[in-house]
Amino acid sequence: MRRYGKHTDEDDIRQRPNPKGNRPRTSIRPKHEDAAEGMVLTVDRGRLTCLVDDRVVMAMKARELGRKAAVVGDRVELVGDLSGKKDTLARIVRIGERTSVLRRTADDDDPFERVVVANADQLAIVTALADPEPRPRLIDRCLVAAYDGGLEPLLVLTKSDLAPPDQLLEMYGALGVPYVVTTHDEFVDGVAADRVHEHLKGRTTAFVGHSGVGKTTLVNALVPKDRRRLTGVVNAVTGRGRHTTTSALALPLSSGGWVIDTPGVRSFGLNHVEPSRVILAFPDLVAGTENCPRACSHDEPDCGLDAWVEEGHADPARLYSLRRLLATRERREGD
Numbered sequence: 573m574r575r576y577g578k579h580t581d582e583d584d585i586r587q588r589p590n591p592k593g594n595r596p597r598t599s600i601r602p603k604h605e606d607a608a609e610g611m612v613l614t615v616d617r618g619r620l621t622c623l624v625d626d627r628v629v630m631a632m633k634a635r636e637l638g639r640k641a642a643v644v645g646d647r648v649e650l651v652g653d654l655s656g657k658k659d660t661l662a663r664i665v666r667i668g669e670r671t672s673v674l675r676r677t678a679d680d681d682d683p684f685e686r687v688v689v690a691n692a693d694q695l696a697i698v699t700a701l702a703d704p705e706p707r708p709r710l711i712d713r714c715l716v717a718a719y720d721g722g723l724e725p726l727l728v729l730t731k732s733d734l735a736p737p738d739q740l741l742e743m744y745g746a747l748g749v750p751y752v753v754t755t756h757d758e759f760v761d762g763v764a765a766d767r768v769h770e771h772l773k774g775r776t777t778a779f780v781g782h783s784g785v786g787k788t789t790l791v792n793a794l795v796p797k798d799r800r801r802l803t804g805v806v807n808a809v810t811g812r813g814r815h816t817t818t819s820a821l822a823l824p825l826s827s828g829g830w831v832i833d834t835p836g837v838r839s840f841g842l843n844h845v846e847p848s849r850v851i852l853a854f855p856d857l858v859a860g861t862e863n864c865p866r867a868c869s870h871d872e873p874d875c876g877l878d879a880w881v882e883e884g885h886a887d888p889a890r891l892y893s894l895r896r897l898l899a900t901r902e903r904r905e906g907d
């Protein structure tokens with residue numbers, strides 16, 4: 573169902589098969605040769621806050637871009653007033669090719685995938701070890717979204733003062749996902765932020781998490797207020813110090829990387845996911861798909877991976893993990 577009336581700050585993409593299999597032609601160039609490059613920091617009802625050099629510039633999408641929306645993390649080209657002064661508005665005339673896309677589908681039967689964040693290298697999946705209880709299926713779904721979109725996952729397990737991480741770590745051991753465990757006291761003395769920061773240096777990391785897991789506590793510790801002011805992000809967004817939009821928000825790290833905070837998620841629709849993209853995150857299994865039927869879901873009786881693993885080419889635990897992740901594409905109650 574298309575909700576034309578409802579504005580979201582994410583990029584909706586209609587899934588249309590392309591019968592010729594060729595790439596769609598783009599209608600850009602040769603105009604705007606003098607356009608400046610920038611990065612989208614946040615989006616609020618069609619107004620985009622962009623970083624151009626070291627200035628924060630408000631912009632809107634040029635009509636010529638059509639339905640394609642710029643999202644947080646997009647590299648864009650802008651024309652018009654780029655001074656960043658109050659009440660000025662630039663125009664985004666080009667959206668650069670994306671190196672990665674964090675997508676979600678609002679519901680699994682929603683034909684529209686939404687790009688939430690573009691060009692992030694890493695997806696930090698923030699999960700509390702208690703209060704709220706960890707939800708492994710939500711973690712699995714986030715992992716699938718990361719693998720599908722070309723982001724490397726990082727597990728951030730918070731509130732270890734309330735419950736131990738052993739069980740979760742065992743569950744994700746075979747996947748080899750890097751992880752950090754934090755406690756309440758470590759936030760107070762700054763150790764937690766430093767330890768997480770080690771994984772973020774020079775990279776762009778999107779943070780996702782269920783409401784209440786401690787994501788805000790973590791992001792605030794990683795990007796203190798004075799750093800936010802450095803790029804004027806806080807004032808530029810709402811003037812109220814806390815962004816209240818449906819959009820993600822890019823915040824600069826002192827190490828040169830970016831933290832992209834996303835609104836709390838309750839679910840993570842995976843309608844858009846392609847098993848053929850997910851398996852690329854399992855390089856030890858890719859060679860075993862040679863004997864798979866065409867468009868194999870890798871979770872069906874004829875899948876070639878069973879024989880491959882039986883022959884001892886790969887660890888059965890890895891195939892089990894892959895199948896568990898692929899199975900989360902089917903929605904169950906509580907997702």
Ligand SMILES: Nc1nc2c(ncn2[C@@H]2O[C@H](COP(=O)(O)OP(=O)(O)OP(=O)(O)O)[C@@H](O)[C@H]2O)c(=O)[nH]1
Pocket residue numbers: 730731732733734754755756757759781782783784785786787788789790836
């Ligand atoms: N015990 C304990 N509590 C924590 C820890 N980190 C955060 N909290 C608490 O957990 C609660 C939720 O933290 P937030 O940072 O607001 O969580 P959030 O994920 O941003 O949640 P929303 O703002 O609802 O999206 C707060 O009361 C924090 O003080 C921790 O390591 N241990």
Ligand SMILES: [Zn+2]
Pocket residue numbers: 861864865868869870871874875876877
């Ligand atoms: Zn297969």
